[in-house]
Amino acid sequence: MKINSQPQQTLETPRANADDLNQSAQKRDKTYKLRKKQMRCRKRLQRNQQQMEERLSAAKDMMNSFVGTVCEAPHHLVDNEFIRHGYRIGYDNSVGAIFRSMFHLHNEFVNVWSHFCGSMFFIGLMLYTLFYLSSMRSGIEIIQNDFDQHRHHELPHYFQKQLIDLQSEIDYINDSSQPETIFQKMILRIEGLSQLFIQELQNAQHFITEEEHIIEEKIHYWKEQVTHYPQVLREKINVVQAMMQEQLDLESEEHFHNNISYSRLNYLHSAMENFQSKMIDFQHSVMGRIDQMKWLDLHETSKPIEDVDQYLNYVSRWPLFANMASAAICMGFSAIFHLFFVYSQDACSWLARLDYAGITILIFGSAMPVTNYLFAYIRIIFMCILSGMSSLVFIVSMVPWFSHPSLKALRGTVFGVYAQAKYINQYLHFSDPTYMLQGKANVYIFGGFFYLIGAILYSTRFPERCKPGQFDICGQSHQLFHFCVMIGASIHYYENLQVFYQRQQFFCPIK
Structure with missing residues (x-):
């Protein structure tokens, strides 16, 4: 019996230790949960106490603060002795009450x-x-964003597309129930095209290359572009202005913006005409550099209009x-x-x-x-x-x-x-x-x-x-x-x- 009892005690001891460990872990878990619950209760009590103190303080402020007469108000609150009532008294150092x-x-x-x-x-x-608030500059931003998306197209092709779209808007205006909206859209397009024409047509590198056997053809083509597109735009401006005179009231003070838009078209018409005359001298200058074989200096040639924004009189x-x-x-x-x-x-x-x-x-x-x-x-x-x-x-x-x-x-x-x-x-x-x-x-x-x-x-x-x-x-x-x-x-x-x-x-x- 002594020989058989020793192994049985050896087997039961680890099992008892495991049970003790489980019971100890359960006790620790219960203790942790109890302490956590107690902490939550303490925080809740602290919040409630703080809220009660704040409410009590607010109530005291309300009891201490009142609207009184000039005799009851401190001297620094009285700026006008002819005001006798309505002074806020007792609001000192209380932002909430104030x-x-x-x-x-x-x-x-x-x-x-x-x-x-x-x-x-x-x-x-x-x-x-x-x-x-409508800004004249918003027109060039619209056109410039569209132009950046279609740079793979040839420049004349893009110009022609924009002029066709402008003509479509002109044709549509007679059937529109809101002509003023269409007119403003057309004016913004004209704004954008005016700046784009000046910006791109005076860039000689768009048209001139060092291939001498076609230089005369290139120069002639460039001159045609400078003559054609601004001239077509000026004609479109004349048409739009004539339609504005027929369909809109340009004299009344109530339609101030219509009058301003009409005057702006006059300015753009003159700007395109002036740009064409400036380009004649500029093209002669470019031809002189080409004749002197100054190809490397071509990109340094001063453009007739360096600041296009200023030339078109955009206002900040x-x-x-x-x-x-x-x-x-x-x-x-x-x-x-x-x-x-x-x-x-x-x-x-x-x-x-x-x-x-x-x-x-x-x-x-x-x-x-x-x-x-x-x-x-x-x-x-x-x-x-x-x-x-x-x-x-x-x-x-x-x-x-x-x-x-x-x-x-x-x-x-x-x-x-x-x-x-x-x-x-x-x-x-x-x-x-x-x-x-x-x-x-x-x-x-x-x-x-x-x-x-x-x-x-x-x-x-x-x-x-x-x-x-x-x-x-x-x-x-x-x-x-x-x-x-x-x-x-x-x-x-x-x-x-x-x-x-x-x-x-x-x-x-x-x-």
Whole structure:
């Protein structure tokens, strides 16, 4: 028995050890799951506690913050002693409570929302300009992209195809229910073909090779291309203009863009004619180099039109973007100031300077389009003058003492004079009949008139000074100033847009 019992004990021992290991692993697994569950419970309790604390804090803020009278408000919240009620009191150091006050009724409610909506309006105009504002240059982009996809075709074959497509659009116009859309499509095609003709036909390497036995034939062929295609395009332009006169109203102010498109076709017609005359001298120059066997210098020959964009008078949209961005920034800074200046006295002082700096940015930006479009070739001079004035006013507006309530009249005077001074150079040239902006001064003066009226209301604190306490929530001078700024900025943007289109019809007379 002793001999048989020893092997049995040996077999049972490993089995018992395995059972112990399994039980130990199960215990560890249960312990791990229990601890994990406890940790989740602790985190849930912490989150609930944090939420309760936040709600309690918000409730305390709501209990401590209220809309009160001028007697209850700290002195840094009182900018106008004629406003007697509607002050946000007890909002110190609480961004959440201040933000929620955006939807409460108080004496800054109209100020906040007027310029917040104004800022959104000009941001919307920027997006519209980016995606929808028609630029004459979009025509060449369409044609150039199509040309790049068909470079394997011979140049004359591609030109002929585009002219046939243009004729198809001309034939289709009589049966179209939307002739203005077809006209705009044709004008964009004419724009693209004008630049493509100039760009490719003046490239001698497209036509001239060193094969001397066919050089005369090549030169003759080149001259034919230069004569034929621009001439055909000019004839198509005449046809399109005649159809526009028959089917569209070119005189009414309501159809300003039709008139601009018609004038643009006149410009392109003249540009094609001038290009053909320039090419005669250019071809003689190329022939002279060939006669002197200067083949290696052929690619270095100066083309008659080096800058095709400038020759076709394409106008950049960036001054319009600067105008809209400056308006959006100014009104955005203003909305931020009127909403958050109750945070603390230091925040009030700093945000007030930011608000005044925004006014400087608006005045600078609104002058960008008229300065760039009116003085197309000497704009750098006037931009330097404008930048110097703007920098000076910007620096002054950021000085702490400039935001003191007692200097409200001085601030109104500074901004009013600055807003008008930026147009002095323009006023001096508006009467010059050689400038395409003759007669436009009244519109800019009209827009500046709203800025000036707003500055006067802001400085004199009218009408609340006549009836203190009657205009606390709505109708006070600062609110009227905001609306005057919005109207003036909108008028200037509209007129800058007209100038943007008109500049494409005329060169700057100084050139």
